[in-house]
Structure formats: structure tokens, C-alpha cells
Amino acid sequence: MRQDPYIKKMLFPEEALLREIDRQPRLSIGLACENPRIETRLALTPEGVSIVVEEGHTVLVERGAGLPMSYTDLQYSEAGAVIVDSKAEVFGADIVLKITPPTLEELALMKNGKSIFSMLQLSYLSAESIKLMMSKKLNAIAYELIKDSQKAFPVVNTIAEIEGSTAIAVASELMSNAAGGKGILLGGIAGISPTEILILGAGLAGSVAARNALALGAQVKIFDHDVNKLRKIQHYLGQQVFTSVIHPSVLFKALTTADAVIGNLRYINDSEPFMVAEELVKTMKPGAIIIDLSVDQGGCFETSTCRTIDDPTFEKYGVIHYCVPNISARVARTGSMALSNIFAPMLLKIGNSGNVKQAILESSGFRNGVYVYGGILVNRLIASFFGLKADDIGLFLTGY
Known part of the structure; x- marks a missing residue:
């Protein structure tokens, strides 16, 4: 009589586990140095590497890759x-x-048919890079598009929490004399009008930014396309704050009095495009601050220009702009730990599936993150952005 595999594991747990791991295909995973002018985070911390290696996989780390986030070789x-x-x-x-999208030089080093994971920062991705991925028949997965079992976007939500907190910290810093600001304390004290913070987008980053600003005593105004999101943010904050759908006249009045404006409207996942016109930016107070968290997807302001973390700010019409596509890279260790908590278990699931293509077939959430599959562009939004043609990934998956 054939013995039940589960009973066999119970009788010989260590031996059975070793044999099971031995049968699993081994993955090799590469962590490269990022350009420190642009990015300081990595997708796996040493703790995450340990989890992956214990399952029999190999992790290759380029020398010095962890130094920007204070992890040594x-x-x-x-x-x-x-x-x-x-x-x-x-x-x-x-x-x-990777964190930033791969460069042409990096893609040239990859073997045909392998897989590249990265953020989908459209300001750094190029049509030429996508075409090279296609010619090498690579699989390309965007972290921001991956869904979990609850149909949520785990990477977007995790990064959004960090971005919301960091945006308020940056705004506070830029308001100070030391940073060339007007010398305003973000918040409020007795006898002085509180700082006015305007938030465009009632998503998670906007919610966290609003919570932190309110905790400091600031006056907060929140705008969004979706009244349901505005209702949710009221509930999240546990208090009444000024909220409004994006109505031109109401937004115009709010912009003229704001000390800082945080743009947090996302387009790639679910939001219709919106941009504050240059003429409206001109109406803002001298010394006011714009922090554009959506600059990697085109930005929330017509005056936004993508910058790097070593040169993040510029002034236009007397308004200080902070426009980097990865504000959470200012807290690289926290950001890397948060990402590692997501990617280590994800890599184990891919290992259990056998390879990336099988994992794509088995998981609809993981499949949602794919924008190039075996050299075929399969994301219509990205294709439209770069003027390319996309196909439906379902046409190329056996048994889909």
C-alpha cells in the first residue's frame, strides 16, 4: 500500500523536507548596485536573503550594493x-x-529568456529598453502592478505609507530657514495661524500625509476625483477635515493660500489623468512648496520636472518644487526592509512553482505585474505611453 506523503513527512520530518527541497528547481537571483544619484534601496535585505537562501536558492549581490542603506557586504x-x-x-x-528600471547597458548583460523585476518609473524607462527586452525574450515585472490574494497592490501600499510620512518630513524641512524656506514651522502654536497643507489624492500616501500633518497641528485640505475615497479618508483620520472633489474654482482658492501642496494622484493603476496647470501654480504664495509624489507617472503639476535624490528641488514662479520619483529612497533602510518583507515570500512562491513563467500562469495577481512576457509587450497602458503595440497575455499562456 502506498504511504501517504504527509504521514511520511510526519514520521521523517527532516529527511522528507530535505528531499522536497532537493527536488525543487534552484533559482539564481541577482541584486545589482543602483545608481546612488537616483536610488538607494534594494529589493532584499540580508534578512530577506537568508530566507531565500535557506530554501536552496542562490542570491548574487554586487559588491557594495547595500552600502547606501547601511548594509555591508x-x-x-x-x-x-x-x-x-x-x-x-x-x-x-x-x-x-532592481528598484529603478533597467538601463540598456544592464539589459545587454542579461541572458535570453530570463526575468527582470523593477519599479515602473516611466521617467526612467524608455521605449528602447522595452524593445531590447522584447528582442531578448525577457519577462519584465513591475512591482507596482503586482496584486496580492486580496486584490490589493502590496508594493504600492507599502511604499505609499512611507511616502506619506516622508512627504510631511520633507515639507517641514523645506519650510525651514536652513533649507532656504520662509522659516515656517509645519504645524501650529498658540496665537499663530496653522500651516496649511493641501493634498491632491486621497489614497494611502495622502491619508498618511494628512494624519501626520494633523498630528503636528497643521490645517489640512484634501482633494480627489472619487468621493468614496474622500469618505474613507474621513473615517481613517477619525475627524472632520476639509475634503472636496476636484472642482476648479474650489481648488484655485485652496492653492492660493496653501503653504505646501502634496500631489498624490496615480494614473497607471486606476486614476484618470489630472494636472494642475502652470497658470494655477503662478497663483501660489511665494515660498510655497510643491511635493509631487506622482512625478514618475507624469506628475500632478504642469511645472513638475523629474529630479534625482541628490538634486531634488528647483524653484519656479517663487514656488519650491520637490520632484523625485522615489521620495522613500530618503529612508533607504526602512524602504528596503518593507520591500524585502514582500519579495522574499514572493521569491519562495516562484521557487515552488519552478520558474517565473509557471508562477505567472498560476497566479493572476503576479500575472498582473507582467508588462513583457517572453519578449511580448502585454500591458496596454505602458504600450500607449511609449507608442508601442501590446497583446493580451492570455493568448500566450497554456491553459489560461
């Missing part, structure tokens, strides 16, 4: 990673994990 090595000096070794892995 020794910490990665002790976690089980292989430290390499060559980018070619990292990009030769089955799966390459």
Missing part, C-alpha cells in the same frame, strides 16, 4: 549571499531584482 555574505564584483554575473541570474 559582510552582512549579506553571512546571510548566505554570494558577493560578486562583476555586473555581468549579477545580470546573468535567472531573476534580477
Whole structure:
């Protein structure tokens, strides 16, 4: 009589586990150095590497990759990673994990048919990069588009929490004399009118920013396309705040009195495009601050221009603009830990599936993050942005 595999594991747990791990395909995963002018985070911390390596997979880390977030090569090595000096070794892995989209030089190092994971920062991605992915028959997965079992976007939500808190910290810093601001304290004290914070977008980042600003004593106004989101943010904050759908005359009045405006309207996932016109920016107070959290998707302001974390600000019409596509890179260690908590379990699931293509077939949420599949562009929004043609991924999945 054939013995039940579960009973077999119960009788010989260690031996059964070792045999099961031994049968699983091994993945090689590459972590490359990011350009420190643009990005300081990594997708896996040493703790995340340890979880992946314990399952029999290999993690290749480029020497010095963790230094911007204060992790040493020794910490990665002790976690089980292989430290390499060559980018070619990292990009030769089955799966390459990046934060910024890959450059043409990086893609050229990848082997045909392998997989690249990264953020979908449209300001850094190019049509040429997508075409090279297609010619090398790569799989490209955008972190922001991946859904979990609850149909939520885990990476977007995690980063949004960090961005919301960081945006208020940046606004406070830019208002100070030390940063060339007007010398205003973000918040309020007795006898002085409170700072006025205007938030465009009632998503998670906007909600966290509003909560932090209110805690400091600021006056907060929130605008969004969706009245249901405005209702939810009222409930989240646990108090009445000024909320409004985006009505031109109401927004115009709010912009003229705001000390800081935080733009947080996203387009790639679910929002219709919206942009504050240059003429409206001109009406803002001298020394007011704009923080555009959506600059990587075109921005919320006509005056926004994508900058880098080592040169994040510029002034136009007397308004200070902070426009970087990755404000959470200012707190690289926190951001990396949050991302690692998502990606380590995800890599184990891919390992259990056997490879990336099988994982795409098995998980609709993971499949949602794919924009190039085996060299075929399968995301219509991205295709439209770059003037390319996209196909339906379902046409290429066996048994889909």
C-alpha cells in the first residue's frame, strides 16, 4: 500500500523536507548596485536573503550594493549571499531584482529568456529598453502592478505609507530657514495661524500625509476625483477635515493660500489623468512648496520636472518644487526592509512553482505585474505611453 506523503513527512520530518527541497528547481537571483544619484534601496535585505537562501536558492549581490542603506557586504555574505564584483554575473541570474528600471547597458548583460523585476518609473524607462527586452525574450515585472490574494497592490501600499510620512518630513524641512524656506514651522502654536497643507489624492500616501500633518497641528485640505475615497479618508483620520472633489474654482482658492501642496494622484493603476496647470501654480504664495509624489507617472503639476535624490528641488514662479520619483529612497533602510518583507515570500512562491513563467500562469495577481512576457509587450497602458503595440497575455499562456 502506498504511504501517504504527509504521514511520511510526519514520521521523517527532516529527511522528507530535505528531499522536497532537493527536488525543487534552484533559482539564481541577482541584486545589482543602483545608481546612488537616483536610488538607494534594494529589493532584499540580508534578512530577506537568508530566507531565500535557506530554501536552496542562490542570491548574487554586487559588491557594495547595500552600502547606501547601511548594509555591508559582510552582512549579506553571512546571510548566505554570494558577493560578486562583476555586473555581468549579477545580470546573468535567472531573476534580477532592481528598484529603478533597467538601463540598456544592464539589459545587454542579461541572458535570453530570463526575468527582470523593477519599479515602473516611466521617467526612467524608455521605449528602447522595452524593445531590447522584447528582442531578448525577457519577462519584465513591475512591482507596482503586482496584486496580492486580496486584490490589493502590496508594493504600492507599502511604499505609499512611507511616502506619506516622508512627504510631511520633507515639507517641514523645506519650510525651514536652513533649507532656504520662509522659516515656517509645519504645524501650529498658540496665537499663530496653522500651516496649511493641501493634498491632491486621497489614497494611502495622502491619508498618511494628512494624519501626520494633523498630528503636528497643521490645517489640512484634501482633494480627489472619487468621493468614496474622500469618505474613507474621513473615517481613517477619525475627524472632520476639509475634503472636496476636484472642482476648479474650489481648488484655485485652496492653492492660493496653501503653504505646501502634496500631489498624490496615480494614473497607471486606476486614476484618470489630472494636472494642475502652470497658470494655477503662478497663483501660489511665494515660498510655497510643491511635493509631487506622482512625478514618475507624469506628475500632478504642469511645472513638475523629474529630479534625482541628490538634486531634488528647483524653484519656479517663487514656488519650491520637490520632484523625485522615489521620495522613500530618503529612508533607504526602512524602504528596503518593507520591500524585502514582500519579495522574499514572493521569491519562495516562484521557487515552488519552478520558474517565473509557471508562477505567472498560476497566479493572476503576479500575472498582473507582467508588462513583457517572453519578449511580448502585454500591458496596454505602458504600450500607449511609449507608442508601442501590446497583446493580451492570455493568448500566450497554456491553459489560461
